Amino acid sequence: ATPMSVMVGLGRGAQDGILIRDAQALELLDKANLLIVDKTGTLTEGRPRLNTVIAAEGFAEKWILQAAASLERASEHPLATAILAGAVEKQVEFLPIGAFQALPGKGVAGRVGSTHVAVGSAALLAEQGLSVGSLSEWADALRGEGNTVVFVAIDGRFAGLIAVGDTLKKTAVKAIRELKRGGMRITMVTGDNRLTAAAVARSLEIDFRAETLPAEKAEIVRQSQAEGFIVAMAGDGVNDAPALAQAQVGIAMGAGADVAKETGGIVLVKGDLLGLVRARRLSRLTMSNIRQNLFFAFLYNTLGIPLAAGALYPLFGLLLSPAAAAAAMSVSSVSVIANALRLRSAHLSAAELHRRAAHG
DSSP states (O other): OHHHHHHHHHHHHHHTTEEESOHHHHHHHTTOOEEEEOSTTTTBOSOOEEEEEEEOTTOOHHHHHHHHHHHHTTOOSHHHHHHHHHHHHTTOOOOOEEEEEEETTTEEEEEETTEEEEEEOHHHHHHTTOOOGGGHHHHHHHHHTTOEEEEEEETTEEEEEEEEEOOBOTTHHHHHHHHHHTTOEEEEEOSSOHHHHHHHHHHHTOEEEOSOOHHHHHHHHHHHHHTTOOEEEEEOSGGGHHHHHHSSEEEEETTSOHHHHHHOSEEETTOOTHHHHHHHHHHHHHHHHHHHHHHHHHHHHHHHHHHHHTTTHHHHOOOOOHHHHHHHHHHHHHHHHHHHHGGGGOOOSHHHHHHHHHTO
16 A cells, blocks of 8 residues: 555656655655755756956956966866856966865865965955955945855955855745745755845745854754754755755755765755645655555455454355455455556646646
8 A cells, every 4th residue: 555655656756857765755745844945056046157356455356366266176166167157258367276175164275376365255264364354345235135255365365255146046936935835934054144145035035044064054954853843955065965864854956966966865856946846745645645545455454354254144144255355355456556546647736736726
């Protein structure tokens, strides 16, 4: 009764771009009441674009971009990709680098030619004892517009900032609205600055936690579980993998890092949170189908076993022959299989449900 429904449910999900690697995730998804979601690549397109370069006094914008882009060539971060693309667009020549360091949650550092360069968050600058100074107001204004601001330090001096913007996925607002309507509480957890995170969270009308390090994401999931929440975690990056593993239901975006997809119990191939809405409905339908199958199985056995054992023979003269009992058992199995197969035509999206209702 149970494996048949689960197997058909997994197949139905695959048809809709929902790869379910862990059957337990399918069972728990509909029960999940808190979704913790990453920002970049999950709520946003994950294709940030270079918007602005602002130089501090004594530095040139072209040199800042050249130094940052040269160093970021060794990084796989989406922000690095945006800076590189912007440098190529502006026909900036890349310089050789050395002693490259990736600093998780903070940025990158290394040598560009004979110059030491650090590119990353305000926390990275603070570690080097540097201040943004008069450009802090510019940085805050850019963040308020939803940009991520990256700071550049050259030879121990604050050199300037680079603003990178990433647009929300077209379906993000609709998906969040549908998930909230389904009873989920949603919190965005990101390593971005508070002002940038607030701008995104405000447009989606959700809670947020900003300036979190990769290890802190898993701790936030753990704390939420301790508070009694059944947590679903959605993310796409290497930094999200520990949190995906910690959550009861880990949901990875199909276009994300391989380690995230390996860790997540569910993979949304299209990288679209509307896939999560459909996955939750599939979870609900599958669990309902399992309960129906168990009802059929217990009903047949409750009626058939006493009859086959002759319990009704003294009273009514009713006795089930071995051949009839075998036939009845086959009918029981067929009914369970037929009911499970109904999942193949299940309507998972809100649009499908509305069309179905309109046609009676």
